[in-house]
Amino acid sequence: MRVLAFLDGTLADPDAAHIRVDDLGLLRGDGVFETILVVDGVPRELRAHLDRLARSAAMLDLPEPDLAAWERAALAVIENWRGGREIVLKLLYTRGADGDPAGRPTGFALGMEVDPKVLRARAEGVSAVTLERGFTPELAERAPWLLLGAKSVSYAVNMAALREANRRGADDVIFTAADGSVFEGPTSTVVLAKEGTLYTPPSSIGILPGTTQFALFRGAEKRGWSVKVEPLRVSDLLAGEGVFLASSVRMLTRVHTLDGRALPDSGAVHAELIAAYEAEYAS
Template sequence: MTRRFALMIDPVAASEEREDFSGTFTAVDAAAPALSVGELSTQRGDGVFESIGVIDAHAQEVVPHLERLAHSARLCDLPVPHQEQWRQAVAVAAAECGEGEWVIKLILSRGVEHGPTPTAWVTAAPAADFSAVRVDGIRVVTLDRGYDLHVAERAPWLLLGAKTLSYAVNMAALREAHRRGADDAIFLSSDGFVLEAPTASLVLRVGERFVTPAPNGGILHGTTQLSVYEHLSARGFEVGYAEIPASDLVKADAAWLVSSVRLAAPITAVDGTALPVDAALTAELNQYLLSPRD
């Protein structure tokens, strides 16, 4: 059986004054039932989550993930998670991971319907093997996300900047990409601008400059994209954010989808049009992303 580990967290026990959070989370059998049938995360997707990559028992970019979890919680009117409590829970989970690549998931939901407290837990499991796509690359198709670039400003209740458990649309987009003979998708706004992938951020190379869609329009600010930018900036490259027309995708000198577990996957084609692949830089990025990062 695949080794897994899970912690149930008591978010009510957290306080700004408390220093020892060891008693505020409890190890549970990851293979056993743990949630009530009234749990809103399973019924309605009413919650938020993060996925943290783990390399040889070292959890990557923990603080940025916790900050984004807190941001998502605020947007969803959930209790803001106490960072130190969750950081310690992540450390306990990471210690249970073996060698190689793992993934830790942080989940915070509204809890049982009409219940008094939210539900929170941390899980750890071996990650899928993405070594091939980091080398061979992926083909993508573009899909209309159904809203314009600035809808998040007009309709914050759509929660477009939150990483919520409501992932049905994202999974439907991946299935549609597979039906079209591709590996992944890139969402476009209805007014023709590039957004993001269902589970990853997009980075384009244009000459010696790297650009990613500006984190507006409900685009989730990617933790791995930020790490990639730190590395590229240290190497002397220019990095930035912009509103990118969809027509610019096939003009890029190289492009990647980057995420916490898959890391950097070079894009080999967009809607059937071949795209150049920078194999050397891709290998360099993945070597950096596989190194310990806090």
């Protein structure tokens, strides 16, 4: 099941062609996106996702997105969904066709089913390897043109890292900085649980500010957890009670093995954190 909507709220056939071959999103990876989880018709953290779409667009000097139009397109997908309980809702926004004199960007919302692999990772956890990204945490502020921390559609490096993890017999990746500190996963935020505190690295080091991590921290604080946004080292991950990868569709996935080393069983902590996260959406 898939549902496609454009920014005026009109629906279109998701199996037909709609994007020009000279779209700069396709030719140069020049665009931004968001992936939102919808459960029982309710989009999670919609405002935060729309705000982050605008932030990424600003980093790429794309025209400021009309967030009301984006919300309309997202809701059109949700209203017309006839598939399972959950929707993976993608918002795609590119610079549009190369040489278009009007300079019109391309934008659409696409609803899809959740990948069964993600459902398995939610239930069983994942093994991960650390892979270096080669830059220091200070680079993001010094070199904004590198778009570190923008959710651009240029994810070829992220996908290559996941394939490298697979070659090494692991499911996922934790990127590390040149100084050995922890960045993020190719499609997730790293969260550490240790002695009643949740930790995640700050987005100022050139990583994406995660909407799921933010919602999790909000929910966990209500249940007595402390939360800290501060730099982490790989050795910190090995010394806690749980390492998790957070993202909209996977929610919170346990890392049971890191660089071939079994981590302590974080099943109980995971259940507690999932309850705190889900409570944010209980009606």
